[in-house]
Amino acid sequence: MNKQKRIEIFNRLKAENPTPVTELEYSSPYELLVAVTLSAQATDVSVNKATRKLFPIANTPEAMLRLGEEGLKEYIKTIGLFNSKAKNVIKMAELLIERHNSIVPDNRDDLVALPGVGRKTANVVLNTAFGQIAMAVDTHIFRVSNRTKIAPGKNVDEVEQRLLRLVPNEYLMDAHHWLILHGRYVCVARKPKCGSCLIEDLCEFKDKTVD
Structure with missing residues (x-):
């Protein structure tokens, strides 16, 4: 896919949704970190349903x-895998208190050192909570990137690096949200x-479907 196609794709996605946001409900970096951790192999809808009751009771590491x-x-x-997620979230709270004065770190190295936090979760937090350019490649973004040929790759790391390199600079901050919602x-x-x-006319997917 050439550069002009990519520019037009993101121009259209932006025109349709100028200020995309995550569908996870949160009101602080800590709430977002917990919500994203809980969302692994689960839907945002199921996580929101749980956190609407959880966060009024416990929305700080201490609580x-x-x-x-x-x-x-x-x-x-x-929520799926709730036993292991509960263990990770509690251990995460302990480490945030011990190492970071209960403040969610704003860098990837410290984030991925927390239990239950992988690169994808860290990227979501960096992008959404701290306004940093980061590309959290989940199954939706991986699929869209490969189907459309915006940034094809054999694995999520390859797609992440290609997106960071190929998405036009002016769209990098919000690209993660546009792609996940599109997928x-x-x-x-x-x-x-x-x-x-x-973006059907710009997409290079060969097996397009008819609604």
Whole structure:
């Protein structure tokens, strides 16, 4: 895909949604960190449903620690992998208090050192909470990047690096949100909604579908 196509793709995505935001509900960097950690292999809808009850009770590392692992499980038991996630979130709270004065770090090295926080989670927090250019490549972004040929790659790391290199600078800050929303609602896994896609004519996917 050439540069002009990429520019036009992101120009259209921006025109449709000028200020894209995450669908996870949060009101602080810590709430976002917890929500993203809980969202692994789960839907944002299911996470929001749980955190609407959890965050009024525990939305700081100290309050989370007081709630404890068993207490946390009661709030997140409807989310997949809730046992391991509860363990990670409680250990994360301990380390935030011990190492970071209860403040969520704004750099990748410190974030990925926290339990349950991988590169993708760290990138979401850096981009969404701290306004840093970062590309959190999940299954949606991986699919869209390869299908459209915006930034094809064999694995998520390759796609991440290509997106950072190939997405025009003026769109880099919000590109993660545009691509994930496009993959979630239009360029879906089983049968992409090509007929109602605003970038269909620019997309280089060979097996386009008819709505």
